[in-house]
Amino acid sequence: MAIEFRPVTESEIRDYLRVLPYVNGLPQEEPRPSAWYAGHAAWPPQPAPASDEDLDRYAEEVRSDWFRPQAAFVDGRLVGASAIVSVEVTIPGLRQIPMGGVTSTAVMATHRRKGLLRGIMTAMLTDCREHGEFLVGLSASEGSIYGRYGFSPATFQERWELQRTEAKFREPVQDSGELDLVDSSTAAEVWPVLHEQLRARRVGEISPLPGKWDGLAANALPPDGSGPARHLVHRDDDGVVDGAAIFRLPWSPDPALAGALEVEAFEALNLDAYRALWGLLTDFDLTNRVVAAKRPVVEPLRWMLASQRAMRVTRTRDNLWLRILDVTAALEARAYAVPGSLVLEVSDDLCEWNAGRWRLDAGPDGATCTAAPAALVDISLSTTELGSLYLGGVSPGDLLAAGRISEHRPGAISVLGGMLRQDTAPHNAVGF
Ligand SMILES: CC(=O)SCCNC(=O)CCNC(=O)[C@H](O)C(C)(C)COP(=O)(O)OP(=O)(O)OC[C@H]1O[C@@H](n2cnc3c(N)ncnc32)[C@H](O)[C@@H]1OP(=O)(O)O
Numbered sequence: 001m002a003i004e005f006r007p008v009t010e011s012e013i014r015d016y017l018r019v020l021p022y023v024n025g026l027p028q029e030e031p032r033p034s035a036w037y038a039g040h041a042a043w044p045p046q047p048a049p050a051s052d053e054d055l056d057r058y059a060e061e062v063r064s065d066w067f068r069p070q071a072a073f074v075d076g077r078l079v080g081a082s083a084i085v086s087v088e089v090t091i092p093g094l095r096q097i098p099m100g101g102v103t104s105t106a107v108m109a110t111h112r113r114k115g116l117l118r119g120i121m122t123a124m125l126t127d128c129r130e131h132g133e134f135l136v137g138l139s140a141s142e143g144s145i146y147g148r149y150g151f152s153p154a155t156f157q158e159r160w161e162l163q164r165t166e167a168k169f170r171e172p173v174q175d176s177g178e179l180d181l182v183d184s185s186t187a188a189e190v191w192p193v194l195h196e197q198l199r200a201r202r203v204g205e206i207s208p209l210p211g212k213w214d215g216l217a218a219n220a221l222p223p224d225g226s227g228p229a230r231h232l233v234h235r236d237d238d239g240v241v242d243g244a245a246i247f248r249l250p251w252s253p254d255p256a257l258a259g260a261l262e263v264e265a266f267e268a269l270n271l272d273a274y275r276a277l278w279g280l281l282t283d284f285d286l287t288n289r290v291v292a293a294k295r296p297v298v299e300p301l302r303w304m305l306a307s308q309r310a311m312r313v314t315r316t317r318d319n320l321w322l323r324i325l326d327v328t329a330a331l332e333a334r335a336y337a338v339p340g341s342l343v344l345e346v347s348d349d350l351c352e353w354n355a356g357r358w359r360l361d362a363g364p365d366g367a368t369c370t371a372a373p374a375a376l377v378d379i380s381l382s383t384t385e386l387g388s389l390y391l392g393g394v395s396p397g398d399l400l401a402a403g404r405i406s407e408h409r410p411g412a413i414s415v416l417g418g419m420l421r422q423d424t425a426p427h428n429a430v431g432f
Helices: 010-022 033-040 052-063 115-128 184-199 214-218 273-282 300-304 327-333 383-391 396-401 411-420
Strands: 001-007 067-074 077-091 095-107 135-138 157-161 180-181 228-237 241-248 260-268 289-296 311-318 319-322 340-347 354-362 366-371 379-382
Touching: 010 052, 010 067, 010 095, 052 067, 067 157, 067 354, 077 115, 077 135, 095 115, 115 135, 157 273, 180 184, 180 273, 184 214, 184 228, 184 241, 184 260, 228 273, 241 273, 260 273, 260 379, 273 300, 319 383, 327 354, 327 366, 327 383, 340 383, 340 411, 379 383, 379 411, 383 396
Parallel strands: 095 135, 260 289, 340 379
Antiparallel strands: 001 067, 067 077, 077 095, 135 319, 157 289, 157 311, 180 228, 228 241, 241 260, 340 354, 354 366
16 A cells, blocks of 8 residues: 655645545534534535535635645545645734644545544644744644644633523613624625734634635525524724624524524624624524624623623533644744743654753743753643643643643742733634
């Protein structure tokens, strides 16, 4: 059996595009809340075959410079595929850093567990290194796949529900701006501008892939019966849009499922817009509850309610997984909440250049990370744990409690925790 790992040539693009639809199994994307209720109806067992038009469009993406495909060939036949997309992620200090995004990974069911993904992944990590990307990210279809390659969850998301009768605010919502229901082409203009401003100020947020917002204007009806997307925007006193929401009002014959207002996307640049938008969405006539998906783990709305218990979290999930490809570059790139100096002993089975003892001298204005003598180690960990710690969304104390990292000097974990801390949990509303 001759195995080869390499990018695809022009004549192999169609074969490459055929691999992913064959993998079946559970949906990788988080289903819309209505799909959650609709069960089988929302997820037909077999994906519809891609039309020629779709295949041409996907092929165009594969040829673009931001899409870097990799494939596995067995005896000359393409049986495994994945890709790196070039994106940016916002890291502590609000720097927008190039990141390789692993996506569209699949190995044909007939060729699994023979090490093909390992070969593809090794080739992709090398490719990212050559592109100067010291962070690699992904969102995982299954939690057990990617830890072995040094990826670890760095951002998390929640789905919650709020009964309309219980959604009482502690204080009345006052707003000097205005809310407006707009059509989908207006929304398609609003969202890219809003997101660009948000990702400049939100740790963990990711740059949208080209074409990300194109579907908004078309407003296609999803097959799960959740109905058309509705678009709400908020404008400030000067008439400038400073918040928006996309929601649906799915119909169901089952009274237990009917009446939900499902929030698919929600962003606000300031407190007024945030409060005003949720004020309307949580008290929308002819609905009985709000269901919101892919929300940050710290939702300020919870703290605005007369009773926090009214908001019921129905699902928590890891979102962005990070792989630190170059420890010193990554640690020097981010900002730190408070000054501190520590020696980290880092292990890394796959990227041996990361392994060693690194002295981190860091603070709000910058950091240096240099090789340190053996005797001085404060904390031992692997790059996998560092992937979770890097954006500040996971505390070193929690990883210490889980036996994932070790402390060699009392207090060192607290020092590291203080240095890495972020005021709000990192979050990415956009994926790839
Ligand atoms: C970022 C994304 O694109 S997420 C999408 C990932 N794709 C999917 O989930 C589609 C369905 N699954 C698949 O196509 C395949 O099972 C893949 C791509 C996940 C794995 O491909 P394979 O070629 O079988 O992986 P490979 O043989 O290299 O396995 C490497 C290791 O991971 C393990 N592994 C791979 N997939 C899984 C899994 N789903 N669950 C548990 N362990 C797994 C293997 O047992 C092996 O372990 P080892 O290193 O201890 O020997």
